[in-house]
Amino acid sequence: MxxxxxxxxxxxxxxxxxxxxxxxxxxxxxxxxxxxxxxxxxxxxxxxxxxxxxxxxxxxxxxxxxxxxxxxxxxxxxxxxxxxxxxxxxxxxxxxxxxxxxxxxxxxxxxxxxxxxxxxxLQGMTVEYLLQRTFHVKPGDTILFHAAAGGVGLLACQWAKKVGATIIGTVGSEEKAKLAKEHGCDHVINYRTENFVKQVRDITDGKGVPVVYDGVGKDTFEGSLDCLQSRGLMVSYGNASGPVSGFDLGILAAKGSLYVTRPSLMDYTASRSELEQSAADVIKMVETGALKIxxxxxxxxxxxxxxxxxxxxxxxxxxxxxxx
Structure with missing residues (x-):
């Protein structure tokens, strides 16, 4: 037994x-x-x-x-x-x-x-595919990552910082804001006390960001779309606050010909070669100290x-x- x-x-x-x-x-x-x-x-x-x-x-x-x-x-x-x-x-x-x-x-x-x-x-390979394959984050990119003090968020901040991106992160408390900053987040927004859409627009001089990573779901989905620049990508990879439902595709055109994807780790590691490569990238980042768990x-x-x-x-x- x-x-x-x-x-x-x-x-x-x-x-x-x-x-x-x-x-x-x-x-x-x-x-x-x-x-x-x-x-x-x-x-x-x-x-x-x-x-x-x-x-x-x-x-x-x-x-x-x-x-x-x-x-x-x-x-x-x-x-x-x-x-x-x-x-x-x-x-x-x-x-x-x-x-x-x-x-x-x-x-x-x-x-x-x-x-x-x-x-x-799970969290490391999730960050690997989100930042390298769902949207290839490059040096100089500014990205928005919700729940920046969570397990995926802290790894994403470190990985994106290693790439040379600027990270805007949302959190729910001052304690979590401090933690996100310690892990590489450049701009931290407390979504409980601040309007994250306005803050993102201010930080980017009104341009918005090319990609939003959202594991929160229904509470942040519509606001996330408003943070995107024209033809930007909304990556909805989780729904901690509940699933997004009843979505009108016409909104994507109205807000600037936006893209939306709902990826999962299982699809990005479906073959043995993809799994091995993703895991190898995570292991290398951990072994070199670039990614602290x-x-x-x-x-x-x-x-x-x-x-x-x-x-x-x-x-x-x-x-x-x-x-x-």
């Missing part, structure tokens, strides 16, 4: 339970991984709440680091004892150990510890309910991990 967080119905954090589960042998193409650290990400709440439907009962979680304990038939390129990390489907990382497809695993160098590895994969909250895996309450209550900053 092993333990995992299980939810049998969609709903709030309280639907999750820390339970004994039976884990069989890994199937063909699978490995058994013993987790040492597990990442908490906002997408976990989407599966738990039912916003992203999944067969029930289920265990949330898309990111973890650990050690391979057993190989299924046909697995090559990995060995028992390898240190590995992963980010992606199938969900189920909230567990002491699990069987999962070997082709989503990435070997982790000894220079990176388990807690860092568990916190860097800030783990500001740690919970035992049995405290998943509390962790989700804090995350959805906007009480967390940077990255959060579960220990076992």
């Amino acid at each position: 092993t333990k995992a967080i299980i939810f049998r119905e969609a709903g709030g954090p309280s639907v999750m339970r820390w339970e004994d589960v039976t884990l069989g042998k890994p199937g063909p193409g699978e490995v058994r991984v013993k987790h040492n650290a597990i990442g908490l990400n906002y997408i976990d709440t989407y599966f738990r709440s039912g916003l992203y439907p999944s067969p029930l009962p289920a265990s949330p979680g898309m990111e973890a680091a650990g050690i391979i304990e057993e190989l299924g038939d046909g697995v090559t390129g990995f060995a028992v004892g390898d240190r590995v990390a992963y980010a992606g489907r199938p969900i189920g990382a909230y567990s002491e150990e699990r069987n999962l497809p070997a082709d989503i695993l990435i070997k982790i160098p000894d220079s990176i510890d388990d807690q860092t590895a568990a916190a860097m994969m 800030t783990v500001n909250q740690t919970y035992h895996m049995s405290e998943a309910v509390k962790a989700h309450e804090d995350l959805e209550g906007r009480k967390t900053t940077g990255s959060t991990i579960f220990t076992l």
